[in-house]
Amino acid sequence: MVEEYLATLDFAADDPREREEMAGTEGLVEAMRHSLLAGGKRIRPVLALATCQSLGRPPEDLLPAAAAIELVHTYSLIHDDLPAMDDDDLRRGRPTCHVLYGEDTAILAGDALFAEAVRLVCERQPGGPEARVGILHEISRATGVGGMVGGQYLDLKDAGRESAAALRRVHALKTGRLMACAVHCALVLARPAPDVDRALRDFARELGLLFQIVDDILDVEGSEADMGKAVGGDARRGKVTYVSTHGVEGARRLAGEAHSRALAALEGLPGDTADLVGITDLTFARHH
Amino acid sequence: MVEEYLATLDFAADDPREREEMAGTEGLVEAMRHSLLAGGKRIRPVLALATCQSLGRPPEDLLPAAAAIELVHTYSLIHDDLPAMDDDDLRRGRPTCHVLYGEDTAILAGDALFAEAVRLVCERQPGGPEARVGILHEISRATGVGGMVGGQYLDLKDAGRESAAALRRVHALKTGRLMACAVHCALVLARPAPDVDRALRDFARELGLLFQIVDDILDVEGSEADMGKAVGGDARRGKVTYVSTHGVEGARRLAGEAHSRALAALEGLPGDTADLVGITDLTFARHH
Numbered sequence: 001m002v003e004e005y006l007a008t009l010d011f012a013a014d015d016p017r018e019r020e021e022m023a024g025t026e027g028l029v030e031a032m033r034h035s036l037l038a039g040g041k042r043i044r045p046v047l048a049l050a051t052c053q054s055l056g057r058p059p060e061d062l063l064p065a066a067a068a069i070e071l072v073h074t075y076s077l078i079h080d081d082l083p084a085m086d087d088d089d090l091r092r093g094r095p096t097c098h099v100l101y102g103e104d105t106a107i108l109a110g111d112a113l114f115a116e117a118v119r120l121v122c123e124r125q126p127g128g129p130e131a132r133v134g135i136l137h138e139i140s141r142a143t144g145v146g147g148m149v150g151g152q153y154l155d156l157k158d159a160g161r162e163s164a165a166a167l168r169r170v171h172a173l174k175t176g177r178l179m180a181c182a183v184h185c186a187l188v189l190a191r192p193a194p195d196v197d198r199a200l201r202d203f204a205r206e207l208g209l210l211f212q213i214v215d216d217i218l219d220v221e222g223s224e225a226d227m228g229k230a231v232g233g234d235a236r237r238g239k240v241t242y243v244s245t246h247g248v249e250g251a252r253r254l255a256g257e258a259h260s261r262a263l264a265a266l267e268g269l270p271g272d273t274a275d276l277v278g279i280t281d282l283t284f285a286r287h288h
Numbered sequence: 289m290v291e292e293y294l295a296t297l298d299f300a301a302d303d304p305r306e307r308e309e310m311a312g313t314e315g316l317v318e319a320m321r322h323s324l325l326a327g328g329k330r331i332r333p334v335l336a337l338a339t340c341q342s343l344g345r346p347p348e349d350l351l352p353a354a355a356a357i358e359l360v361h362t363y364s365l366i367h368d369d370l371p372a373m374d375d376d377d378l379r380r381g382r383p384t385c386h387v388l389y390g391e392d393t394a395i396l397a398g399d400a401l402f403a404e405a406v407r408l409v410c411e412r413q414p415g416g417p418e419a420r421v422g423i424l425h426e427i428s429r430a431t432g433v434g435g436m437v438g439g440q441y442l443d444l445k446d447a448g449r450e451s452a453a454a455l456r457r458v459h460a461l462k463t464g465r466l467m468a469c470a471v472h473c474a475l476v477l478a479r480p481a482p483d484v485d486r487a488l489r490d491f492a493r494e495l496g497l498l499f500q501i502v503d504d505i506l507d508v509e510g511s512e513a514d515m516g517k518a519v520g521g522d523a524r525r526g527k528v529t530y531v532s533t534h535g536v537e538g539a540r541r542l543a544g545e546a547h548s549r550a551l552a553a554l555e556g557l558p559g560d561t562a563d564l565v566g567i568t569d570l571t572f573a574r575h576h
Contacts, residue, residue, distance in 0.1 A: 011433040021457055022434045028441040029433060079399060084372075084391035103372035107395070108441050111367060114402055115432035122425035129417035136424055137410035144403035145299040145317060146310045153316040153396050169309055 002045040005063050006036055006070060011116050014123075031101040031109040032116075036074045038092045043211070043279065044069045044182040050275035051186035051200060064124035065135045065185045068117035072139060073178060075113035076148055078106050085156070086237070114143075127189050134188035142181035147173055160240040167240055168209070175215075176208030183207075196269060203265035203276065210258035210283055216241035217251050217287040252287070259284040290333040293351050294324055294358060299404050302411075319389040319397040320404075324362045326380045331499070331567065332357045332470040338563035339474035339488060352412035353423045353473045356405035360427060361466060363401035364436055366394050373444070374525070402431075415477050422476035430469035435461055448528040455528055456497070463503075464496030471495075484557060491553035491564065498546035498571055504529035505539050505575040540575070547572040 011029055013019045045066035049059035081088040081096040082103060089099050098106035118136060125132050141147055151174025154160065160167035183204035187197055219234045220243050234241045242251040262280045266273045299317055301307045333354035337347035369376040369384040370391060377387050386394035406424060413420050429435055439462025442448065448455035471492035475485055507522045508531050522529045530539040550568045554561045 013429070013434040018434050021461060022438055023457075024442050024445065024447045025433050025438040027445065028438060032433075076399075079395055082372075082395065084370075084395060104444055105441065107367055107370065107372060108437050108444075110399075111364075111402070111431075112433050112437040112441075114399070115428050115435070115437060118406060118424055119428035119432055122421055122428055129421045133410055133417045133420045133424075136406055136421075140403050140407035140410055141301070143399075144407055145313050145320075145400050146301040146306050147403070149396050149400040149403060150310055150313040150316060153393065153400075154312050156392055156396075157312065157315065159312045169311075172309060 001049065001060065001063070002042050002066060002070070005067050009033075009036070009067065009071075009116075009120070011112070027101070028105065028108060028112060031097055031105050032074075032113055034094075034100065035078050035091075035097045035109065036071065036113070038094050040092055042070060043283070044073055044179060047179065047207070047276075047279055048182035048185055050279060051183045052190060054200075054269065054271040054273045054276055055186060055190035055192050055196070056271055057186075057190045061126050062186055062189055064120050064126075065139075065189070066182065068120045068125075068135075068139065069178065069182050069185070071113045071117035071120065072143055072148075075110040075117075076143075076152070076178075078110040078113070080152065082106060085152075131189050135185045138181050138184045138188060142177040142184075147177040147181075148175075151175070151177070155239075158240065164245055167242070167245055170240075171212040172205075172208070175212050176205065179208035179211060180204035199265050199269055203262055206258050206262035206265060207280055207283065210255055210262055210280070213242045213251055213255040213258060214283060214287045216243050217248060217255065219243070220248060221287065255284060255287065289337065289348065289351070290330045290354060290358070293355050297321075297324070297355065297359075297404075297408070299400070315389070316393065316396060316400060319385055319393050320362075320401055322382075322388060323366050323379075323385045323397065324359065324401070326382050328380055330358060331571070332361055332467060335467065335495070335564075335567055336470035336473055338567060339471045340478060342488075342557065342559040342561045342564055343474060343478035343480050343484070344559055345474075345478045349414045350474055350477055352408050352414075353427075353477070354470065356408045356413075356423075356427065357466065357470050357473070359401045359405035359408065360431055360436075363398040363405075364431075364440070364466075366398040366401070368440065370394060373440075419477050423473045426469050426472045426476060430465040430472075435465040435469075436463075439463070439465070443527075446528065452533055455530070455533055458528075459500040460493075460496070463500050464493065467496040467499060468492035487553050487557055491550055491568075494546050494550035494553060495568055495571065498543055498550055498568070501530045501539055501543040501546060502571060502575045504531045505536060505543065507531070508536060509575065543572060543575065 048062050048066035052062040053059045077091060078097045080086050081091055082098055088096055097109055121132055121135055125135060143149060151170055154170045155174055160170040183200055187200060242254060246254060266276055301310060336350050336354035340350040341347045365379060366385045368374050369379055370386055376384055385397055409420055409423055413423060431437060439458055442458045443462055448458040471488055475488060530542060534542060554564055
């Protein structure tokens with residue numbers, strides 16, 4: 001459902017006159033769609049829809065917000081891959097955006113994806129203005145100084161080096177916040193009882209942590225085919241990871257603990273949490 | 289009023305626990321504030337507040353949206369100045385963001401300013417969820433593929449070279465849309481009668497055009513002290529401008545025409561349009 005929805009996005013204006021004025025931007029849209037439709041696990045949107053379903057609402061009610069989160073995630077990958085940042089040539093098995101379209105277009109493609117994510121929620125998200133603002137609030141908090149971009153800055157400045165707690169904090173901002181945002185958007189739309197809300201927020205935090213630990217393990221142990229990018233990049237760049245601080249065995253243990261805590265948070269929830277359990281197990285199983 | 293409001297923005301989270309997690313992002317915030325508080329005419333926020341006032345609403349009711357537009361404008365300047373884009377070292381008389389803080393931090397500072405602009409509207413804009421979503425819709429349309437970023441892409445690809453109409457279209461997207469957005473946000477908040485709405489939209493379009501023509505003239509005729517950046521940059525880069533296509537005299541004539549049409553649009557409006565007239569005259573007078 002997510003993949004089909006993303007494929008329909010062409011970022012054209014509804015108004016015919018505005019659409020005419022956009023003539024010549026096709027190359028920009030191509031760069032955006034190249035990165036957006038490069039496959040990937042779609043874990044954030046899938047997580048958003050599964051949470052929505054567990055709360056008794058049709059998952060398609062959250063499709064625009066779920067897609068917006070994937071647009072934001074894609075923009076962050078494009079900017080992270082830039083020469084001035086991580087300087088990666090390969091992503092999900094394909095040349096990165098700046099390799100194919102140039103650095104200037106890649107910067108703009110990222111910028112435009114962010115704007116189009118906001119527009120998507122404003123124009124298509126069900127639930128009325130209150131749900132739309134609530135969702136945009138979650139997305140903006142998850143991506144600003146106190147979220148994804150702040151975490152990327154900390155990572156850049158090697159802030160995770162100081163201690164295991166510091167590493168956990170960097171990742172909580174850099175990847176955890178946007179992952180949790182997927183769950184939070186469903187909460188904004190469905191407004192469950194406070195105890196359900198709290199349990200799903202705990203779940204989101206643990207799943208984000210699990211995802212990051214597994215990612216660090218895979219960077220050491222995964223194959224290039226599995227990862228769609230060069231492995232061992234973190235070590236080459238001298239990056240602090242859960243493996244560099246805890247060793248592979250230690251990281252595996254941490255992953256097991258996060259996995260257990262994520263599942264524990266789901267226990268006793270009233271709705272159908274089968275998909276959320278499935279996502280958690282799959283995330284954990286990736287490193288086996 | 290705008291300047292003071294912008295100076296108060298520190299992008300810290302309200303929640304004390306979240307604020308704690310942001311430790312270490314001070315350098316990012318410094319880069320954002322360096323660019324945000326570098327002076328400048330603040331024409332977009334001032335225009336937003338003046339429109340609000342002309343519609344009989346206290347201008348401070350639009351301060352968060354007006355500030356958000358300035359945050360977005362600042363992010364676009366930071367990214368435009370990057371080595372991969374226009375490669376400018378000087379902006380408003382000060383070193384550009386990437387010169388002072390590095391390219392990586394500059395990219396992130398721009399990204400974070402965009403996210404924080406959205407958060408600002410979600411958290412502080414008066415008028416309820418409907419006004420907030422309406423304003424974010426205007427901002428996202430003005431900045432995406434059919435707006436500022438699309439226009440920057442067209443400019444990069446020299447799309448303005450083909451004809452005078454093409455040049456006008458590039459600038460309508462690149463600078464006109466965000467300028468018009470300042471007026472539109474006031475319309476979203478105050479919801480005037482359709483004829484007033486239409487007249488102010490016409491005004492916004494003509495003012496944006498006037499601003500761009502004058503900017504092109506100043507790039508040739510202005511002094512470095514006036515502009516706060518190296519002059520003649522457009523010509524050096526071989527950029528298409530109103531001066532390169534129409535000559536200085538031709539551009540002056542076009543500016544005069546846009547000035548007249550902008551003022552004509554304001555005539556007969558019910559509210560106090562003195563500030564809007566003043567902004568229009570000042571914009572026009574800059575090239576004398």
